[in-house]
Amino acid sequence: xxxxxxxxxxxxxxxxxxxxxxxxxxxxxxxxxxxxxxxxxxxxxxxxxxxxxxxxxxxxxxxxxxxxxxxxxxxxxxxxxxxxxxxxxxxxxxxxxxxxxxxxxxxxxxxxxxxxxxxxxxxxxxxxxxxxxxxxxxxxxxxxxxxxxxxxxxxxxxxxxxx
Amino acid sequence: xxxxxxxxxxxxxxxxxxxxxxxxxxxxxxxxxxxxxxxxxxxxxxxxxxxxxxxxxxxxxxxxxxxxxxxxxxxxxxxxxxxxxxxxxxxxxxxxxxxxxxxxxxxxxxxxxxxxxxxxxxxxxxxxxxxxxxxxxxxxxxxxxxxxxxxxxxxxxxxxxxxxxxxxxxxxxxxxxxxxxxxxxxxxxxxxxxxxxxxxxxxxxxxxxxxxxxxxxxxxxxxxxxxxxxxxxxxxxxxxxxxxxxxxxxxxxxxxxxxxxxxxxx
Numbered sequence: 103x104x105x106x107x108x109x110x111x112x113x114x115x116x117x118x119x120x121x122x123x124x125x126x127x128x129x130x131x132x133x134x135x136x137x138x139x140x141x142x143x144x145x146x147x148x149x150x151x152x153x154x155x156x157x158x159x160x161x162x163x164x165x166x167x168x169x170x171x172x173x174x175x176x177x178x179x180x181x182x183x184x185x186x187x188x189x190x191x192x193x194x195x196x197x198x199x200x201x202x203x204x205x206x207x208x209x210x211x212x213x214x215x216x217x218x219x220x221x222x223x224x225x226x227x228x229x230x231x232x233x234x235x236x237x238x239x240x241x242x243x244x245x246x247x248x249x250x251x252x253x254x255x256x257x258x259x260x261x262x263x264x265x
Numbered sequence: 266x267x268x269x270x271x272x273x274x275x276x277x278x279x280x281x282x283x284x285x286x287x288x289x290x291x292x293x294x295x296x297x298x299x300x301x302x303x304x305x306x307x308x309x310x311x312x313x314x315x316x317x318x319x320x321x322x323x324x325x326x327x328x329x330x331x332x333x334x335x336x337x338x339x340x341x342x343x344x345x346x347x348x349x350x351x352x353x354x355x356x357x358x359x360x361x362x363x364x365x366x367x368x369x370x371x372x373x374x375x376x377x378x379x380x381x382x383x384x385x386x387x388x389x390x391x392x393x394x395x396x397x398x399x400x401x402x403x404x405x406x407x408x409x410x411x412x413x414x415x416x417x418x419x420x421x422x423x424x425x426x427x428x429x430x431x432x433x434x435x436x437x438x439x440x441x442x443x444x445x446x447x448x449x450x451x452x453x454x455x456x457x458x459x460x461x462x463x464x465x466x467x468x469x470x471x472x473x474x475x476x477x478x479x480x481x482x483x484x485x486x487x488x489x490x491x492x493x494x495x496x497x498x499x500x501x502x503x504x505x506x507x508x509x510x511x512x513x514x515x516x517x518x519x520x521x522x523x524x525x526x527x528x529x530x531x
Contacts, residue, residue, distance in 0.1 A: 119383045120312075121319055127387065127515045129454055130430065134385045149278040157285040164292075165308035167380060169388035169417065169431035172301060173292025180285035187278060213385075220386050220432050224453055231453055239385055 108143075112155055115139040116162060131235075134243045136163060137212060138250060140183050141205070145260045149187025156183035171219050182212045193260035205256065209247075213240040306420045309391055313423035316380040320393070324377065327518055371484060373521040374398060376406075379423060387515055388431040390414070394522065395422040403482050405523040410511035411488040412436065412476060416522065424522070428514055429457070438489050439477040440506065443467045446477045447506070449489065455510050457490065462504040468495050474508050484523065 119135045126133055136159045144152035160176030168175070185208045193201055217236040218225060224232045273280060295301055376392035394400050396419055404416045406426045414434065418425040427434055430451040438449045438459055445466030447459040462468065472492040478485020490510035497504050 116383075120316060120380070123383055124319075124323070124381060127381075130387045130515050132383075132385050132387070136383070137385075150281055153278065153281045153285050157288070160289070161292075163383050165305060166312045167309055167382035167389045167391050167425050168384055169414075169425075169427040170296065170433040171293060172296050172305065173289045175384060177286060177289035177293065180282060180289060184278070184282040184285075216385060220388065221453070222432060223450060223458075227452075235453065243385070 108147075108151070108155070112139070112159065116159060119163070120166065128242065131239050131242055133246045135246065136160070136179065137182060137209070137243060138247050140179050141186050141209070141247075142250075142254075142256075142259055144183050144186035145189050145205075145256065148190040149184055152183035152187055153180050156180045174216070174219055178212050178215050181215070182208055185211070189260055191260065193257050198257070201257070201260070209244070210236075210240055213243070302418055305418045305425065309418060309423050309425050310395070310420035313379045313391055313393065313420070316391075317393070320377060320379045324518060331518075371523045372525050374400065374524045376424070376520050376522055378518050378520065381515070388428055389417070390426045390428060390514075390517065390520075392424045392426060392520060392522070393422070395420045395424050397422060399524050400424050400522055401524075405476075405483045405487065406520050407487060407523070408512045408517060408520055411490060412483065413512050413514060413517065413520065415482055426520075429510065430514055436483065436489070437477040437479045438474050439485070440466070440468055440492060441473045441475065443472065445504075446479070449474075449508070452507065455513070456493070457508050457510060459506040459508060460503065462506060464497075464502060464504055466504060468492060468504065468506055470494065472506075474506075 115135055123132045123135070140152060140156040140159065143155050156179035157176045160179035161173075163179075164172050164175040186205065189201065189205060196204075213236055217232065217239060221232055221235055224235065292301065374394060376394040379391045379393050381387050381390050390413075392400075392406070400416055400419050402416050402419055405412060406414045406416060412429060414426045414428040414431070416424050417427040429436065429449075432451065434451065436449040437446065439446045440459070440462070443466050445462050445468060447462040449457050449459050452458045459474065470492055474489040474492060476483040476485055476487040476489060488511075490508040492506050493509045494507040495504065496507065
């Protein structure tokens with residue numbers, strides 16, 4: 103039952119990303135709902151399931167069409183899933199500011215890897231602009247993650263097992 | 266054996282992560298492999314099919330706006346046409362006098378954008394034409410205001426285009442009126458950089474940038490953009506020009522692919 107729900111949710115998120123993301127594009131930057139989903143899966147169900155979902159979604163996202171670096175999507179999403187898995191069931195065991203700093207750091211790393219691969223030239227020639235692109239991509243997805251907090255807070259997701 | 270199995274079970278998350286990263290790296294390192302191209306070709310056909318209703322809705326919503334724009338453009342062009350026809354006749358007669366043959370001839374295949382990928386940065390678009398329409402890899406893709414990319418992966422009925430803003434995209438360009446040539450690559454948003462320009466080339470802000478024709482993909486003189494900044498460092502042997510391109514990659518709906526290109530000898 104759980105697996106079926108997860109499968110439908112994964113397909114739903116993928117379709118949501120496919121159909122909605124074009125309308126939310128600002129200056130070639132789009133929100134990454136797949137990342138938000140993988141992050142939630144990692145803190146809800148742990149690393150194993152999150153890595154499988156992340157790798158699959160990353161691969162599908164790359165198959166959907168990337169100019170170059172086919173495989174980067176699965177690499178970054180799997181890494182995020184693995185690292186986010188450390189937060190599985192940890193909200194009660196960590197200080198809140200440590201917990202929140204860790205997940206923000208993980209998402210920053212995800213966007214850093216992505217931006218580094220996609221904008222290497224700017225990284226070499228204009229580091230300030232590189233940081234700007236990195237932070238804007240991160241912030242845009244963060245806006246949607248913060249909206250998600252209203253419906254399903256991260257601390258609640260991380261406490262599910264204990265409850 | 267049992268302890269080995271238990272160890273595997275104990276560290277299955279790390280093992281799985283290692284496997285996922287390894288597979289991703291294999292894909293990344295084998296980007297140019299024909300097998301990967303084949304898989305990507307098949308998959309863009311499938312995803313294009315899923316995305317086609319959305320593309321249709323998007324096209325319909327844009328249609329009204331586009332019709333108004335086209336009407337306006339039509340009147341403008343009609344006015345220009347008269348003077349251009351006279352210039353064309355004059356140009357032809359002058360070419361005849363010089364015994365000058367046409368440099369290239371190519372036909373344009375119109376194509377609609379089905380999707381722009383789902384990754385967080387747009388670097389590719391998928392078009393609704395493919396092998397059955399005569400599209401092959403490495404064909405120039407453009408809109409009336411300029412070049413926007415080249416065909417990268419061609420499926421049966423859809424084509425993945427590597428956009429001009431992709432990190433690995435390079436284009437040989439010429440700057441007019443100086444005729445200086447260089448290599449264009451993406452910098453940020455709609456700003457691009459032309460490198461390998463001769464130090465003594467006379468380039469000014471506002472100069473027009475077109476394709477050089479050195480490549481077998483792009484015929485010469487396709488519009489690319491306009492120079493907005495020139496960087497001439499004293500210690501460097503080359504000049505760098507920054508240009509702005511006219512097409513807005515994120516809002517492109519219709520494109521043209523140059524098919525059946527043939528370069529005749531001058």
